[in-house]
Amino acid sequence: xxxxxxxxxxxxxxxxxxxxxxxxxxxxxxxxxxxxxxxxxxxxxxxxxxxxxxxxxxxxxxxxxxxxxxxxxxxxxxxxxxxxxxxxxxxxxxxxxxxxxxxxxxxxxxxxxxxxxxxxxxxxxxxxxxxxxxxxxxxxxxxxxxxxxxxxxxxxxxxxxxxxxxxxxxxxxxxxxxxxxxxx
Amino acid sequence: xxxxxxxxxxxxxxxxxxxxxxxxxxxxxxxxxxxxxxxxxxxxxxxxxxxxxxxxxxxxxxxxxxxxxxxxxxxxxxxxxxxxxxxxxxxxxxxxxxxxxxxxxxxxxxxxxxxxxxxxxxxxxxxxxxxxxxxxxxxxxxxxxxxxxxxxxxxxxxxxxxxxxxxxxxxxxxxxxxxxxxxxxxxxxxxxxxxxxxxxxxxxxxxxxxxxxxxxxxxxxxxxxxxxxxxxxxxxxxxxxxxxxxxxxxxxxxxxxxxxxxxxxxxxxxxxxxxxxxxxxxxxxxxxxxxxxxxxxxxxxxxxxxxxxxxxxxxxxxxxxxxxxxxxxxxxxxx
Numbered sequence: 001x002x003x004x005x006x007x008x009x010x011x012x013x014x015x016x017x018x019x020x021x022x023x024x025x026x027x028x029x030x031x032x033x034x035x036x037x038x039x040x041x042x043x044x045x046x047x048x049x050x051x052x053x054x055x056x057x058x059x060x061x062x063x064x065x066x067x068x069x070x071x072x073x074x075x076x077x078x079x080x081x082x083x084x085x086x087x088x089x090x091x092x093x094x095x096x097x098x099x100x101x102x103x104x105x106x107x108x109x110x111x112x113x114x115x116x117x118x119x120x121x122x123x124x125x126x127x128x129x130x131x132x133x134x135x136x137x138x139x140x141x142x143x144x145x146x147x148x149x150x151x152x153x154x155x156x157x158x159x160x161x162x163x164x165x166x167x168x169x170x171x172x173x174x175x176x177x178x179x180x181x182x183x184x
Numbered sequence: 185x186x187x188x189x190x191x192x193x194x195x196x197x198x199x200x201x202x203x204x205x206x207x208x209x210x211x212x213x214x215x216x217x218x219x220x221x222x223x224x225x226x227x228x229x230x231x232x233x234x235x236x237x238x239x240x241x242x243x244x245x246x247x248x249x250x251x252x253x254x255x256x257x258x259x260x261x262x263x264x265x266x267x268x269x270x271x272x273x274x275x276x277x278x279x280x281x282x283x284x285x286x287x288x289x290x291x292x293x294x295x296x297x298x299x300x301x302x303x304x305x306x307x308x309x310x311x312x313x314x315x316x317x318x319x320x321x322x323x324x325x326x327x328x329x330x331x332x333x334x335x336x337x338x339x340x341x342x343x344x345x346x347x348x349x350x351x352x353x354x355x356x357x358x359x360x361x362x363x364x365x366x367x368x369x370x371x372x373x374x375x376x377x378x379x380x381x382x383x384x385x386x387x388x389x390x391x392x393x394x395x396x397x398x399x400x401x402x403x404x405x406x407x408x409x410x411x412x413x414x415x416x417x418x419x420x421x422x423x424x425x426x427x428x429x430x431x432x433x434x435x436x437x438x439x440x441x442x443x444x445x446x447x448x449x450x451x452x453x454x455x456x457x458x459x460x461x462x463x464x465x466x467x468x469x470x471x472x473x474x475x476x477x478x479x480x481x482x483x484x485x486x487x488x489x490x491x492x493x494x495x496x497x498x499x500x501x502x503x504x505x506x507x508x509x510x511x512x513x514x515x516x517x518x519x
Contacts, residue, residue, distance in 0.1 A: 067234060069234075070234075070238070070246035083205065084234035084235070087237050121241060
């Protein structure tokens, strides 16, 4: 098993600043914006993006959190039930532009579940997707509107995102698992 | 461990902590709380919190248990427990079948075991069962691969009621550790009391039972190690002194023909929870009752509908807690 750092704390800071600018640029009616972080690491990312937007535009953007455990399509095949965390979106999402925030975009299934969960909560004007890392291998017709870093990867590799708020450090790394182990 | 400097860092929005995981869940059936660990009960609280948020939405439905069949098998009348389980299952998108024994082949003499084997063949995933005989759900587990949830068996246990009581107390008090809980009423015939004693003591609360000695079950003395340690105080005012939690039980009028009580009127005089008596408890004490209430018998209307009563919250929390339990049981069927 080998680990290679692909984003340092400074890279992550710059990337989130850039994405915040892109969100401002693309959403003219910024007062209708809500950032929604997907548990677990989407939540601190959404909070950091909101803090950046507040810095740049002097406007406080509401931040919500979303748990998708109850919407997953793989509950039957998981060994362990995921812990269900609290979904908490402070205001009605009707007519709002939502930016979903997640750490890694992979198969697209979590995003599908998140969209289903959001639509059960109301009728947003639009849903956009911001991710720190896009590692490819989509299984559904889903793409991100804002991408921190494109990281083509093999399915044998693991993208590990660590954030100060949840893990104590800011780092994105790629971990290669030897194929021999995978083979069985 | 993290350093203090990091803990004081204002940029830390979420404090890193050991993640709670569902791997501590060991139950394929829910029969009583005597085999629950504090960790499992905390897990139920945690997931019930998330389920409560689902209940607050305009669309109170999530697709989690799509394609699962849940059977409510009730050999005894019930309004709130059956409705609560039915709503919990439907909110999770499970298919629910209600089997009431008064309209089923049970009236033709079909035995419990035959009924269970039929439910198994029909593909039930979870069977919620209420039965007048203590221990019936334990027997049921031997004949069916589905998960059994005990929704009340005789005088023995009613674990989901106890869990919703614990969750309601936890919501108000933050923690159950060190709380003084008093259970007043017909302890002898109460499966709710028995399951609550297990749950409360597991979570570190001190339990006092208060009732006429004739309504106390046998087997509470020290020689019987299979029951947790509780205090017994037949005087209601002494029992209530400094209490954080007051749990009032329904006086089971239908079970009072055997001469255990001289009269209902005497019981009201000595054991009814009324406003003057409640002042003996802590000012922020919460009052619980599993329902249905005999208003004016075990509890005065003023207390039942008063500031300290959490009886209506118990009903709402019941749905959230049962959703959490059905969710966890659906996971236990994979092994």
